[in-house]
Amino acid sequence: MLVIRPITEADFPALMRCAEESGHGFTSLPVDEKLIRGKIRHSMESFGKEVTTPGTEGYLMIAEDTEAGEVVGTTGIEAAIGLDVPFYSYHISKVVHASRKLGVHNVVELLTFGNNYTGCSEVCTLFLRPEYREGSNGRLLSKCRFLMMGEHPQRFAKTVVAEMRGVSDEEGHSPFWEWLKEHFFSIEFTHADYLVGVGQKGFIADLMPKLPIYVSLLSNEAQAVIGQVHEKTRPALRLLEKEGFTNHGYAAIFDAGPTVECDLLNIESVRHAFHCSVEIGAHTSSSEYLISNTRFRNFRAVAGKVAVDRELNRARITLEMAEALQVSDGDTIRLVAQ
Structure with missing residues (x-):
């Protein structure tokens, strides 16, 4: 039987293995021993706190096969994002460029950099080892968070978000990042992704273009993946969509994967x-x-x-x-x- 429980220090080797197997683009679980141990300690402290309103708590859980005595997956919740470390995203919007005199009317898309989800709760760090991706295991690992949030709503925000992994290849090359790298960052996607994972986000504010980006100026490859998810992330997105999560026009800043959201009380498994x-x-x-x-x-x-x-x-x-x-x-x- 698979049981979900809060993580403990004894689970460190198993969580490191999950981090190694999760691959590129899994920002919330970088392969870094110091950071992983810190996440475990922070989770244990968060579970032990008396909380009446959501703050910087982070709740990390693991899936344990009770028969094999083996940890086979992990899942987590951030109570309120952006309070201690900025949570950046793009908002995808449209503007009209028109001239009646010339009879020209063009609708163009913009990417606007911002911190719009500050204070929201985030469901994150969902990973299940491939050999266990069958039956109800994936649903349990994802939906157990909503059972927890519905039972203890005072610990979480009104709005719950999930940042989905965007498109990248097996070597970690992201078409969207390739365009950003060429014009603004000059570092590889895997390096930038790792820096975000270990909490070193200062370079984003330093180097990210402050003005809106016209989508039409991006490469065709970059435009094609805006709002698209990684192949391995599609099942997780479908599950969240069935729970009532929708995309309100937000995308991740590095790989342009979609960010979906739902009011806590409207999540199907809460209702x-x-x-x-x-x-x-x-x-x-x-x-x-x-x-x-x-x-x-x-x-x-x-x-x-x-x-x-x-x-x-x-x-x-x-x-x-x-x-x-x-x-x-x-x-x-x-x-x-x-």
Whole structure:
């Protein structure tokens, strides 16, 4: 059984392996031992804090195969982005250049650099090892964050965003970055991506063009990938879109991948989740759910079959599931249908 739980210091080797396997463009998990250890410490401190409003907390969780005793993935939430380190993005907009006298009317797109998502919560750092990308594992790893956020909304912002990885090849070359590099940055995409991952974002404000960029001036290759996602990111984007996330015209500054957003209370897995009292025992139900306990520091989430009685607000779960969730008879759990 796959169980989601908060990360601990003992998970460092597994998280490093996830960082190494995630590839180029996975900015939130760079291959840097000092940074990874810092992320783990920050997460442990964040889970231990008493919080009434979202701040700089970062919550990092891992997916553990309980049978193999092996960490196979990771997922995370930033409570409020842009408060300690700037969160930059492009806003894609349109302007009209027209002349009645000449009968000319042109609509052109602009990329405007800014910090529009400051203070929003971000779901991030989603990675699952390839051999586990089957069944409900991916949905559990992504949606467990919404079970947590719905149960503890005071810790998160009204708006939730997700910055999706943009288009790049296996060597880490981004068509969008190639144009930026030629005109403004003069460093490789992988280097810039790494600097952002380790929190060294000062060069962005120093070198990024301050005035809006006319999209028509970019290379054809760069224009073609604006708002497009990396091939490996498409399943994650589809899942978020089913949850109600949409693109409001924002893109990442390096690879131009889309940034999608949704109000926390409008996320499908928040809106349709419900509570039940636990009954432990065998059952024959075939109904599949994502389930979490209602604790925070000891948060646990799993996926599986549950016999739900909505009239009595009871849910019968197996002993294995109860042990994974660390719940007993009579405890409350949060569920959402898969």
